[in-house]
Amino acid sequence: MPNPVVIVTGASKGLGLAIASILIQDLKASVVSISRSRTYELEVLAAAHPGSLDIVECSVTDEPAVTSAIASVAAKFGRIDALVLNAGVVDPMGRIEAADIKLDAWRAHFDINFFSLVTALRAALPSLRQSRGRAIFVSSGAAVGNIAGWGPYNASKAAMNSLTRTLAEEEKDIVALAVRPGKVDTSMQLALRETGGSHMAPSVYESFVRDHAEGNLLKPEDPGYVIAKLALEAPASMSGGFVSWDSEQCKEYRRPS
Numbered sequence: 001m002p003n004p005v006v007i008v009t010g011a012s013k014g015l016g017l018a019i020a021s022i023l024i025q026d027l028k029a030s031v032v033s034i035s036r037s038r039t040y041e042l043e044v045l046a047a048a049h050p051g052s053l054d055i056v057e058c059s060v061t062d063e064p065a066v067t068s069a070i071a072s073v074a075a076k077f078g079r080i081d082a083l084v085l086n087a088g089v090v091d092p093m094g095r096i097e098a099a100d101i102k103l104d105a106w107r108a109h110f111d112i113n114f115f116s117l118v119t120a121l122r123a124a125l126p127s128l129r130q131s132r133g134r135a136i137f138v139s140s141g142a143a144v145g146n147i148a149g150w151g152p153y154n155a156s157k158a159a160m161n162s163l164t165r166t167l168a169e170e171e172k173d174i175v176a177l178a179v180r181p182g183k184v185d186t187s188m189q190l191a192l193r194e195t196g197g198s199h200m201a202p203s204v205y206e207s208f209v210r211d212h213a214e215g216n217l218l219k220p221e222d223p224g225y226v227i228a229k230l231a232l233e234a235p236a237s238m239s240g241g242f243v244s245w246d247s248e249q250c251k252e253y254r255r256p257s
Helices: 014-025 040-048 063-077 103-131 151-170 187-198 202-213 221-233 248-253
Strands: 005-009 030-035 053-057 082-085 134-138 175-180 242-244
Touching: 005 014, 005 063, 005 103, 014 030, 014 040, 014 221, 030 063, 040 053, 053 063, 063 103, 082 103, 082 221, 103 134, 103 151, 134 151, 134 221, 151 175, 175 221, 187 202, 221 248, 242 248
Parallel strands: 005 030, 005 082, 030 053, 082 134, 134 175, 175 242
Antiparallel strands: none
């Protein structure tokens, strides 16, 4: 049986890179990375596993490029088994009333965190229907949270979860699942520590600084393994759901100890 074929957005670093690595190395999948940068780490992974990783360098907001890339995956492999929608940003941070955050910045945020999802889904759905595949959305506790200063991020992740539920209802042969990866040690966390102090409540900001200082941030490989496994094995009973990587529902998908 051929290796499963998985598309991962935002796979050039952090959580996305961990997901791609685990899919290739642990789960024997063929991966196509779609990200705006072609990092050294991604190149090393490709060199170590020739034929198992294709790298597409483009912004997820480039609708023609993403559509063409996904069509090329379907043509090359004859199938797409899963779509892991991981690309995302937290900026701009600031209160809703902030005059220095123009509405265009909110639109640009939604172009990355939400509208790019629709682009990828529209391109991949015909193949996912044929394979009875999976669409895994990398969400956040912000989808159900209310951190002041995170207006765009809170709203875009809530919209992502809504899209997940809608997809599950419209496409009964596809498993759609939103996953909360928790506080992962990535560049996003670094940005929150470096620039978030002026936008968040002091107690909230201090919690991010403290978690890093005390070594409480998750390694990308921990939630990454769960997300990778779910991309290949999430059952229909989970479709439409929003689950935390460390929940009881995801226990069987964690890395074996």
